[in-house]
Each structure stands twice: as structure tokens, then as C-alpha cells.
Amino acid sequence: MNEAALKTILDLDRMVHEPARLAILTVVAAAEQVEFLFLLKVTGLSKGNLSVQAQKLEAAGYVRTTKGFRGRIPVTSFAITSEGRKALASYHAQIRALLPKLPKK
Amino acid sequence: MNEAALKTILDLDRMVHEPARLAILTVVAAAEQVEFLFLLKVTGLSKGNLSVQAQKLEAAGYVRTTKGFRGRIPVTSFAITSEGRKALASYHAQIRALLPKLPKK
């Protein structure tokens, strides 16, 4: 942990750093396509919060939203964009830098 | 990244997770005693923000504040408490769990 790494803490991408959105992004990054209700279950977020945070991620260009129907029932799906993948990767790099090195076991 | 680890994202200790406080805690954890002005310099926070966030960390029991004088000039110093150290350590463990494993180079 050096002084440069310290300052990067304050530069963390808040869009990614917020736990609700980090959870969403993490799931969306792992699959090609995820549905609203699936996200609802695995994240444990409330519907309202999930809806709002997903919209923010979309506005940021980190996810793409697709609306369709299964039969006659509406289904909203999300996919990560390449920008989103990039943002998540650099977020990972930043927080990795602030973690103490693991002792070689 | 499994589902259990996912849910822990939402349980992250917000007191630690907030970048301004994480920066403070990180510095305070590295030295035995740090002064206000030193923190101000290395973190780059504004005085007001540093003051407020340090007070929150104190209220949470994560740091101990000591007020004294150098000559006739007031000096405020901070030290991490054992609770603070514990909180930081488990925060580290939590975010480490959500990082993708590093490929063996």
C-alpha cells in the first residue's frame, strides 16, 4: 500500500463501487444475458432498487437492456457492454491494489 | 464468484466501504498514530470532509482520537482501534472474495 494507490481510492468509479450495482454488474458479467427476475433472486435487492440501479448502469453505458415477451408476459433482460466489462475490470484492478498482499501460505 | 459471495456484496460494511473513510482507515492502519494534517496531505480530502469522516469513524469505534498541542498549536491525532482493525480485515476478506482469481502468471 503506497501513497499513489491511496489516492486512487478516491478515484474509484462510484457507478461500480456502489454495492447494489456491483452485485448487478458482477452477475451480468458472468452470463451472456440475465433476466430481471433472475437478478432479483440472486442479488436479493428489492424490485424498485433493482430497477433504478439497472437504469443507472444503462445510462452509464455499462449494460444494455432488452425488453421482450415470454408468451404474453413482459421480460426485461440485461447484458454487459464492452464498456461495462472494461469498467469492472479496472475497478477490480484498483481494489486489488489496495489489498494487502496475501502471505504465501 | 459464487452466489453466496454475491450476497455478501450487499453486506459490505458501508462505514469502511466509503472511499473517503477507506482511505483514512488504510492510512491509520499502517501507522501507530497519524495527525490530521498528515491525513489531509496523503488522502487529498478537504479539511471539512476529513474532519467529518474521521468523526464518523470514531463514532463507529474504528479509530481513537487524541487531541493535544505541539507547543501552543492544537494537534489532532488518530489511531486505529482493534475493532477498526477487525473491520478493515473482514472488509478486505469480503472484497477479495469477489475478485476473479488471478491467473498463475
Add this chain to the structure above:
DNA sequence: TACTACGGTCTATGATATAAACTGGTTTCA
């Protein structure tokens, strides 16, 4: 004894996360 600098704290503001209430449509069932 005015004037500036130091070391902080207080507080007003704006941004943000969150959940409860709502919407628009669909299925069930009496």
C-alpha cells in the same frame, strides 16, 4: 492592535440509495 495563518469544526447543499406505492396488463376462479 490589526492582520494574516493555523488547525480544525459546523452546516447548508446536493446527490444518492432505497423501498413503498403505483401501473398496466394477465391469469384464475366463482
Add this chain to the structure above:
DNA sequence: TGAAACCAGTTTATATCATAGACCGTAGTA
């Protein structure tokens, strides 16, 4: 066929929270 319950989300009201600028008391200093 009408009402009630349900589904898949969105809107919005609220409450919290980070942030920086105004402020305050003391100290040096001209």
C-alpha cells in the same frame, strides 16, 4: 363476465450521506 389476485416492472417520496465552503478561536507578526 366480473372481481380478485398476480406478474413484471417503474415512479416517487423519503431519508441518508458525502462534500466543501463558511466559520471560529487561537497564534504568530508587523
